[in-house]
Structures are given as C-alpha cells and as structure tokens.
Amino acid sequence: MPKQNNSAVLVINSGSSSVKFTLLKIMDEKILAKGIVERIGLERTKITYTSWHEKKRIQSVSVASVRDAVSMIIEYLVHEKFGVIENIGAVSAIGHRVVHGGEKICKPVIIDPNVKNIIQEYSRLAPLHNPHNLEGIEACESIFSDIPQVAVFDTAFHSTLPEHAYLYGLPYAMYKDHGIRRYGFHGTSHQFVARETAAYIGRPIGELKMITCHLGNGSSITAVKNGRSIDTSMGFTPLEGTVMGTRCGSIDPAIVVHMLTHLNMRPEEIDHLLNRKSGFLGVAGINSSDARDVLNAMKNDNTQAAAAIQMYAYQVRKYIGAYTAALNGVDAIVFTAGVGENSPEIRAMVCSGDDGLDNLGIVLDPERNMAAPFTTLEIQSDKSRVKILVIPTDEAQEIARQTHALI
Ligand code: ADP
Numbered sequence: 001m002p003k004q005n006n007s008a009v010l011v012i013n014s015g016s017s018s019v020k021f022t023l024l025k026i027m028d029e030k031i032l033a034k035g036i037v038e039r040i041g042l043e044r045t046k047i048t049y050t051s052w053h054e055k056k057r058i059q060s061v062s063v064a065s066v067r068d069a070v071s072m073i074i075e076y077l078v079h080e081k082f083g084v085i086e087n088i089g090a091v092s093a094i095g096h097r098v099v100h101g102g103e104k105i106c107k108p109v110i111i112d113p114n115v116k117n118i119i120q121e122y123s124r125l126a127p128l129h130n131p132h133n134l135e136g137i138e139a140c141e142s143i144f145s146d147i148p149q150v151a152v153f154d155t156a157f158h159s160t161l162p163e164h165a166y167l168y169g170l171p172y173a174m175y176k177d178h179g180i181r182r183y184g185f186h187g188t189s190h191q192f193v194a195r196e197t198a199a200y201i202g203r204p205i206g207e208l209k210m211i212t213c214h215l216g217n218g219s220s221i222t223a224v225k226n227g228r229s230i231d232t233s234m235g236f237t238p239l240e241g242t243v244m245g246t247r248c249g250s251i252d253p254a255i256v257v258h259m260l261t262h263l264n265m266r267p268e269e270i271d272h273l274l275n276r277k278s279g280f281l282g283v284a285g286i287n288s289s290d291a292r293d294v295l296n297a298m299k300n301d302n303t304q305a306a307a308a309i310q311m312y313a314y315q316v317r318k319y320i321g322a323y324t325a326a327l328n329g330v331d332a333i334v335f336t337a338g339v340g341e342n343s344p345e346i347r348a349m350v351c352s353g354d355d356g357l358d359n360l361g362i363v364l365d366p367e368r369n370m371a372a373p374f375t376t377l378e379i380q381s382d383k384s385r386v387k388i389l390v391i392p393t394d395e396a397q398e399i400a401r402q403t404h405a406l407i
Contacts (some may be wrong), residue, residue: 008032008090009403010077011396012070013097014136016128017042019069022396023077023084026092026404029397032084033077035062037069049076051084060257066132067139074143091147092185094140095403097188098151099129100178108160108402111137111149119151125179126235135199150403157187160228165326168236180212182240184232186214190222191229193336193391198227200376201332209327211320214393215346216246216337217289221316223323231326239274242315243308245289248278249315261377283308290345291339313349317357320350323359332387341392344369347379351388361385 007027013020021382022034031049045063050056056376063069085091096111109115123130131289134150138148145259152198166182168177181213190212197212198205219242233241236340243249251274259265265273273282274351282288284305286297296306335347351357353365363384371377379389 007092008085009093009095009400010091010140011095011097011399011403012131012136012140012395014066014069014139016132019066019073020396021073022400023091024397024400026400029400031396035073035076037063037072040064040066040069046218047072049082051082053084054082055193057082062191067133067142070136071407072138088144091144093403093407094144094148094149095399096133096137096140096149096151097154097399098127098133098137099154099185101151101153101155102183103159105151105153106156108150108152108156108406110406111141111151115151125183138143145156147401148407150406151207152188152399152402154185154187155183155216156189156207157353158182158184158222158229158232160230161232162230165231176226180236182232182235184220184222184229185234185238186220186268187229187396188398188402189214189336189393190220190224190232192395193225193334193393194224195398196376196391197332197334197389200389206300207328210332210334211323211327211330212334212336213320213340213350214337215316215335215340215343218341219312219316219337220243221323222327225327231323239373242289242319243283243312244279245291246279246281248274248275248282280308280312283311291343295343295345308348309349310353313346316346317353318351320357321360322361324362330360330362330386332389334389334391336391336393340391341373347388358383362388364388 009024009026011022017039017040018036023032024034034050037047039045040063040201045061046058047061048058060071063072074088077085080086098119104118104124108173117135133395193212194210195360197210210224212224214220218238220234222233223230239247241249256270259270279289280294284294286293286305294305294308298309339346350364363381365379365381368379373390380388381391
C-alpha cells in the first residue's frame with residue numbers, strides 16, 4: 001500500500017489508563033489510522049488499530065507507561081505491513097486533547113513550558129484528566145523532538161460564556177480567589193457539531209442560534225449563538241447538568257452537607273458516590289451505566305430503569321427549553337455522541353414525550369428519527385420551525401483542524 005510521507009497530524013488523547021490516537025492527512029482530513037492502547041500498566045493491555053487499508057486489528061501488548069504506549073502507536077503507524085506512513089518525519093504536528101485550561105487558555109496553543117505549567121496548575125480542577133493529558137504531551141516531546149505540539153482544550157469553546165452564565169450565586173471571592181465558576185466541558189465536540197450544522201444548513205455560523213446536545217456517557221447541552229457558546233450545562237466540573245451514565249448531574253448542594261454531617265460519609269466517599277455510583281447506574285439499579293442496558297430493562301418493564309431514562313429525557317428537554325429562552329428562539333437542535341447519535345427512543349422522548357415541544361416550534365418526525373445516522377440526519381417534521389439534526393461528533397477531526405490552523 002502507498003504510504004503517506006508528509007503532512008499528517010497526529011491527535012493524541014491521553015487518559016488515566018489509555019491513549020487514543022488518530023492520524024489524519026492535513027490536506028483533506030482523511031483518517032489514515034486510528035485506535036487506542038488500553039489498560040496501560042495493568043494486565044491484559046491491548047492495542048486496537050484500524051487503518052484506511054485494513055480492518056480492525058486487536059493485539060495484546062506489553063505497555064507499562066504512556067511513553068511506551070506512544071512508542072507502540074508509532075511502531076504501528078510506520079509498520080512495514082500495516083503502517084500508513086514511511087517514518088515519523090511524515091507527522092508534521094501533534095494535537096493533544098487537554099481537558100482544563102481554566103480562564104488562562106481560551107484557544108488552541110503551541111505547547112511550551114508555560115503552557116505545561118498552566119495544565120499542571122489546573123490539575124487541581126481536573127485531577128482525573130489534566131495530569132494524564134500532560135503525560136501524553138511529555139511522552140510525545142521525548143519522541144518527536146522538534147515538531148509543533150498543540151494543546152486543544154475542552155474548556156476553550158466555553159470561554160465566551162458571559163459572566164451571568166458562568167458565575168454561581170456564591171460570595172464573589174469564591175470566584176475571584178478560588179476560581180469557582182462554570183467552565184463547561186465537551187467544548188471540542190460542541191464546536192465541531194456547531195460548525196457542521198452551519199455547513200449542512202448552508203448559512204454562516206455567525207447568523208445561527210443552536211442547541212447542541214452531546215449525550216454520551218457524560219452529557220452536556222450547550223446554547224450556541226452566532227458560533228459562540230453562551231451557556232452550557234456542565235459547570236465547575238463535569239458533574240453538573242443532566243443525570244449521566246454514572247454521574248448524578250445537578251443536585252441540591254445541601255445534599256452533600258447532609259451526607260457529610262448526618263450520614264457520616266467521608267469527602268472521598270461522597271465524591272465516589274456522585275461521580276461513579278449515581279446516574280443511570282445508581283437510579284436504574286441494574287448494575288450497568290450503559291444506556292442500551294437501561295433502555296432494554298425499561299422495555300422489560302423495569303420501573304426503576306424507566307425512571308432513569310425518563311428523568312434523563314426530561315432533564316435534556318428542560319435544558320432545551322431554558323436555552324431556547326436564553327437564545328430567544330433557536331434555528332437548530334443537534335443531537336450527538338453515543339446516545340444522541342444512536343438512540344431514536346431517547347431523542348423521541350426528549351422531543352415528543354409528554355406534550356412534546358411543538359409550542360416551541362420543535363416537532364420531530366417519528367419516521368425520519370428512525371433512520372441510521374451514518375452521516376448528518378435531518379429528523380424534524382415538515383411542520384417544525386426548528387431543524388432537528390443528528391450529527392456524528394468527531395473530536396479528533398476538530399483537534400486536527402485547530403492544530404493545523406494554528407501551525
Ligand atoms: P463517552 O461520553 O464516554 O465519549 P459515548 O459518546 O461513546 O461516550 O457514549 C457512550 C454511551 O452511548 C453509552 O451509554 C452507550 O450505551 C450509548 N449508546 C451507544 N449506542 C447506543 C444505542 N444504540 N442506543 C442507546 N445508547 C447507545
């Protein structure tokens with residue numbers, strides 16, 4: 001197979017025990033190869049690798065660190081048989097997903113020691129992500145000595161939130177001295193689908209009002225006005241907003257105080273309960289946080305599972321209502337991510353459940369809603385004033401685009 005010998009962007013998303021990668025051609029954003037190294041430093045470590053000329057290959061590997069994982073990824077990319085590039089010289093830039101840039105970084109940046117310090121500084125607000133993102137950056141720095149490395153932040157797209165949307169009703173010093181405010185997450189995904197929506201509708205993004213619903217394991221809803229995020233459901237951390245796979249979403253903060261003082265729970269126990277034991281997993285009680293399992297249980301008359309799905313759909317609907325008001329009308333509602341792209345049932349419950357949303361001009365077409373979303377799907381009825389779209393998200397492509405634009 002012919003191999004690419006220049007101008008590819010490598011996108012790296014380094015997590016606590018996995019490194020995801022995508023290699024794209026700069027010219028046409030074609031994906032050359034992608035995959036994931038999982039269970040780094042544990043037993044049964046494996047790499048899953050797909051390239052444009054080969055089907056999926058899954059292999060057990062021995063990988064003890066993120067650096068080893070990046071070396072392994074490169075071995076695959078340049079492999080004589082199934083590689084897609086001649087050598088690592090074909091990679092002209094690396095784009096890294098970084099979760100938290102706080103208020104200090106509001107756009108993609110070339111990584112230098114100062115940027116690394118800021119990523120480190122915000123580790124206190126994103127302890128599960130930023131330290132691992134940094135590890136990925138340092139692994140790449142040690143392997144690729146002199147190509148630009150760019151950090152693209154999940155929080156950056158939400159840096160345009162106005163003060164009235166990002167402040168909490170706490171003493172102002174909590175914001176000023178401790179940085180406690182809404183930051184918002186999934187920004188790269190919201191930005192990607194917002195752009196795709198404008199391209200699909202064929203109008204400048206600067207003229208459009210939309211509500212982007214990223215419904216996955218973690219879910220967030222964003223109000224996008226003229227291409228800028230003006231409000232979003234996740235907050236200081238990705239715990240706020242709708243109920244999610246294992247996260248509780250927004251709750252009365254006094255519940256936490258009650259758990260501390262009356263239930264004698266320790267802070268780390270509460271943190272674990274809110275982030276890992278709640279959401280679908282906690283409410284449905286079927287020992288799964290996977291929306292498919294919860295939907296199946298609901299179909300088999302499990303009332304707790306039905307309650308979990310109904311509260312999820314209801315909460316998404318409430319955000320759509322709130323953001324329709326915040327935007328003073330909306331041109332498009334966009335569904336994306338695992339649940340948003342693949343679950344017509346949940347989309348239908350969001351848009352048509354109870355009395356529907358027709359008084360807001362939002363009317364789903366039940367038949368169009370059932371089509372499989374290989375690409376953008378338009379699912380509103382002819383009566384709907386508002387477009388309802390399903391758009392597969394692609395954070396790697398967005399990171400590659402922003403990396404390329406910067407270099
Ligand atoms: P993450 O937030 O981890 O990136 P994804 O966007 O991949 O997650 O979404 C994962 C979620 O999508 C899981 O809860 C999974 O059950 C759900 N999902 C995937 N396919 C379907 C489907 N056909 N119907 C309902 N839910 C689905």
